[in-house]
Amino acid sequence: GAVVSQHPSRVICKSGTSVKIECRSLDFQATTMFWYRQFPKQSLMLMATSNEGSKATYEQGVEKDKFLINHASLTLSTLTVTSAHPEDSSFYICSAGSGAAETQYFGPGTRLLVL
Amino acid sequence: GENVEQHPSTLSVQEGDSAVIKCTYSDSASNYFPWYKQELGKRPQLIIDIRSNVGEKKDQRIAVTLNKTAKHFSLHITETQPEDSAVYFCAPFSGTYKYIFGTGTRLKVLA
Numbered sequence: 001g002a003v004v005s006q007h008p009s010r011v012i013c014k015s016g017t018s019v020k021i022e023c024r025s026l027d028f029q030a031t032t033m034f035w036y037r038q039f040p041k042q043s044l045m046l047m048a049t050s051n052e053g054s055k056a057t058y059e060q061g062v063e064k065d066k067f068l069i070n071h072a073s074l075t076l077s078t079l080t081v082t083s084a085h086p087e088d089s090s091f092y093i094c095s096a097g098s099g100a101a102e103t104q105y106f107g108p109g110t111r112l113l114v115l
Numbered sequence: 116g117e118n119v120e121q122h123p124s125t126l127s128v129q130e131g132d133s134a135v136i137k138c139t140y141s142d143s144a145s146n147y148f149p150w151y152k153q154e155l156g157k158r159p160q161l162i163i164d165i166r167s168n169v170g171e172k173k174d175q176r177i178a179v180t181l182n183k184t185a186k187h188f189s190l191h192i193t194e195t196q197p198e199d200s201a202v203y204f205c206a207p208f209s210g211t212y213k214y215i216f217g218t219g220t221r222l223k224v225l226a
Binding site for chain 1: 149156157158159160161164204206212213214215216217218219
């Protein structure tokens with residue numbers, strides 16, 4: 001089956017620092033990756049859609065200069081939370097798919113805590 | 116924008132009973148309709164999905180029914196077990212090429 005990994009699984013950082021989260025598709029080429037954020041007891045909120053080799057498409061209300069997304073290859077996308085603040089503390093999950101309207105495969109998630 | 120709602124938001128059933136969760140969406144261009152199960156602190160797991168050219172699909176104790184005209188699809192779990200307790204999300208794939216997650220349903224199966 002398709003496997004997606006995320007690194008790190010959890011991270012604690014100080015307010016004002018930047019944090020990079022990696023999302024990798026291990027055994028397939030992901031033309032599209034999605035980044036979600038999930039606050040406790042809430043649904044997954046789509047932050048952005050990332051296509052290999054092109055700029056990410058951000059959802060309304062998501063600051064593209066704060067959440068930098070890079071999808072440089074068919075197996076790797078990164079999300080960088082710049083100048084993190086306590087309100088950015090959340091569970092960040094990526095998913096990868098190989099085409100439109102296909103099954104998406106989720107990474108295990110990254111729990112970010114900003115102090 | 117697209118709107119996806121689930122009902123009920125919480126559901127408690129006795130072990131062995133059936134559970135039904137309904138997902139209503141607004142984008143008529145949606146063409147793929149998955150259901151996910153998420154346990155605390157874990158990633159969502161796909162449990163069943165259906166495409167727009169099919170009205171019903173069943174996989175052992177789990178089934179999904181789709182009414183495209185009314186823009187809703189439902190998850191049916193029969194013979195519920197305690198391990199079915201989790202949060203369930205629908206996530207129709209919209210015409211704008213993205214998945215929009217529903218509001219979630221917390222299912223509790225009482226032993």
